[in-house]
Amino acid sequence: xxxxxxxxxxxxxxxxxxxxxxxxxxxxxxxxxxxxxxxxxxxxxxxxxxxxxxxxxxxxxxxxxxxxxxxxxxxxxxxxxxxxxxxxxxxxxxxxxxxxxxxxxxxxxxxxxxxxxxxxxxxxxxxxxxxxxxxxxxxxxxxxxxxxxxxxxxxxxxxxxxxxxxxxxxxxxxxxxxxxxxxxxxxxxxxxxxxxxxxxxxxxxxxxxxxxxxxxxxxxxxxxxxxxxxxxxxxxxxxxxxxxxxxxxxxxxxxxxxxxxxxxxxxxxxxxxxxxxxxxxxxxxxxxxxxxxxxx
Amino acid sequence: xxxxxxxxxxxxxxxxxxxxxxxxxxxxxxxxxxxxxxxxxxxxxxxxxxxxxxxxxxxxxxxxxxxxxxxxxxxxxxxxxxxxxxxxxxxxxxxxxxxxxxxxxxxxxxxxxxxxxxxxxxxxxxxxxxxxxxxxxxxxxxxxxxxxxxxxxxxxxxxxxxxxxxxxxxxxxxxxxxxxxxxxxxxxxxxxxxxxxxxxxxxxxxxxxxxxxxxxxxxxxx
Numbered sequence: 096x097x098x099x100x101x102x103x104x105x106x107x108x109x110x111x112x113x114x115x116x117x118x119x120x121x122x123x124x125x126x127x128x129x130x131x132x133x134x135x136x137x138x139x140x141x142x143x144x145x146x147x148x149x150x151x152x153x154x155x156x157x158x159x160x161x162x163x164x165x166x167x168x169x170x171x172x173x174x175x176x177x178x179x180x181x182x183x184x185x186x187x188x189x190x191x192x193x194x195x196x197x198x199x200x201x202x203x204x205x206x207x208x209x210x211x212x213x214x215x216x217x218x219x220x221x222x223x224x225x226x227x228x229x230x231x232x233x234x235x236x237x238x239x240x241x242x243x244x245x246x247x248x249x250x251x252x253x254x255x256x257x258x259x260x261x262x263x264x265x266x267x268x269x270x271x272x273x274x275x276x277x278x279x280x281x282x283x284x285x286x287x288x289x290x291x292x293x294x295x296x297x298x299x300x301x302x303x304x305x306x307x308x309x310x311x312x313x314x315x316x317x318x319x320x321x322x323x324x325x326x327x328x329x330x331x332x333x334x335x336x337x338x339x340x341x342x343x344x345x346x347x348x349x350x351x352x353x354x355x356x357x358x359x360x361x362x363x364x365x366x367x368x369x370x371x372x373x374x375x376x377x378x379x380x381x382x383x384x385x386x387x388x389x390x391x
Numbered sequence: 392x393x394x395x396x397x398x399x400x401x402x403x404x405x406x407x408x409x410x411x412x413x414x415x416x417x418x419x420x421x422x423x424x425x426x427x428x429x430x431x432x433x434x435x436x437x438x439x440x441x442x443x444x445x446x447x448x449x450x451x452x453x454x455x456x457x458x459x460x461x462x463x464x465x466x467x468x469x470x471x472x473x474x475x476x477x478x479x480x481x482x483x484x485x486x487x488x489x490x491x492x493x494x495x496x497x498x499x500x501x502x503x504x505x506x507x508x509x510x511x512x513x514x515x516x517x518x519x520x521x522x523x524x525x526x527x528x529x530x531x532x533x534x535x536x537x538x539x540x541x542x543x544x545x546x547x548x549x550x551x552x553x554x555x556x557x558x559x560x561x562x563x564x565x566x567x568x569x570x571x572x573x574x575x576x577x578x579x580x581x582x583x584x585x586x587x588x589x590x591x592x593x594x595x596x597x598x599x600x601x602x603x604x605x606x607x608x609x610x611x612x613x
Binding site for chain 1: 402482486
């Protein structure tokens with residue numbers, strides 16, 4: 096049986112009268128990396144805030160290491176590393192001051208990975224974090240989390256504002272660290288291609304609902320894209336139950352579904368829909384995400 | 392752990408605190424340069440007469456400075472916490488949130504007390520060089536509410552800055568702007584003597600008001 100580090104049960108939240116989600120359930124297994132994917136406003140940061148106890152859900156609860164996230168004890172908080180969206184840190188400190196500050200809070204503090212990352216940055220010893228670039232700040236934030244050596248890492252949109260090099264550095268460092276030390280990670284990012292290199296499991300949210308929740312490999316195996324050309328432009332496939340999304344430009348169709356190629360072909364045949372150039376297209380995670388959530 | 396919190400608060404306010412202490416020191420020095428000037432060029436008897444019988448406040452120049460220092464310390468300490476909601480970092484530290492906030496408040500209040508104590512000690516020492524005990528005593532009684540006003544302003548500005556809801560911010564601002572003038576009413580020297588203790592107790596009570604704003608922040612109200 097899986098040992099869950101995070102268990103969220105029947106989470107429901109509103110902002111005023113606007114429903115964010117209703118009865119959201121998900122677990123994060125120990126040692127796994129779960130990516131929460133969703134468009135802007137789908138509820139990613141809301142979920143992170145509930146997990147960290149910065150937001151009380153309308154109903155439901157999240158348990159972290161068995162404790163309600165609204166009332167985490169200092170000991171449990173010490174087991175959680177938290178990266179705030181935008182790599183927010185104490186900007187009035189320099190890299191020495193901030194390491195000195197945090198080191199006193201965590202018994203397992205190991206400054207080696209922090210200084211390892213800092214050695215890659217071209218910053219002066221007394222340079223304030225406020226005057227660093229976004230990429231440099233991300234490395235400071237990451238280094239501090241690695242030095243904390245938490246059992247669970249909660250990372251809110253870690254890729255925000257980072258150039259491709261820093262994103263790659265961040266991901267590679269993080270994945271290697273997590274897998275080598277059996278760490279659990281809950282991560283959100285709006286750059287889906289980054290997630291593909293990092294996560295084991297995914298949770299895709301759309302407005303008010305969960306679209307997919309499974310291991311990435313399972314999702315990529317089961318979710319498919321087919322393209323074909325319709326003989327009759329007026330046929331509308333968007334209402335069919337098996338269709339996750341469909342894009343049509345003139346007679347060229349891009350169809351996304353969890354059904355098999357045989358199923359789709361059979362459907363087209365049964366409905367007497369004549370098509371040509373039918374083929375399945377290989378997708379990466381970003382293609383699949385857009386295929387599932389739609390472009391708009 | 393607690394030393395680390397003090398270290399963080401110190402980093403935020405240190406230059407402001409040192410600057411404010413020096414500025415207050417400069418103003419106190421200026422007061423006594425004036426006193427010396429008046430004694431030298433306008434006769435000491437005349438100055439004493441004005442102080443004793445006309446209730447002239449030779450130290451009136453510093454009346455609102457403690458208020459400005461209190462507001463400034465609160466801004467220096469709490470504005471960096473709300474920029475980018477950085478206070479989330481503090482709340483995520485493995486310590487009890489209320490204890491940490493009380494530590495922050497305690498640090499701010501202690502900073503003000505140290506600043507005021509230094510300047511006040513200089514003021515009393517210099518006053519004793521020029522004036523009799525009775526005049527110095529009256530001056531102390533008059534200045535105490537001004538200093539308490541600075542401490543109250545520190546607490547209330549902290550409350551306003553940390554408040555996540557704009558409507559509450561405005562409400563607190565209105566209350567503060569009506570409450571703080573109580574410490575700075577016009578009056579003759581020593582007029583506050585009967586209420587100084589009451590003001591001190593009220594100041595102490597409002598010093599924990601920041602906890603209300605912080606509680607709402609933690610519950611995600613916005």
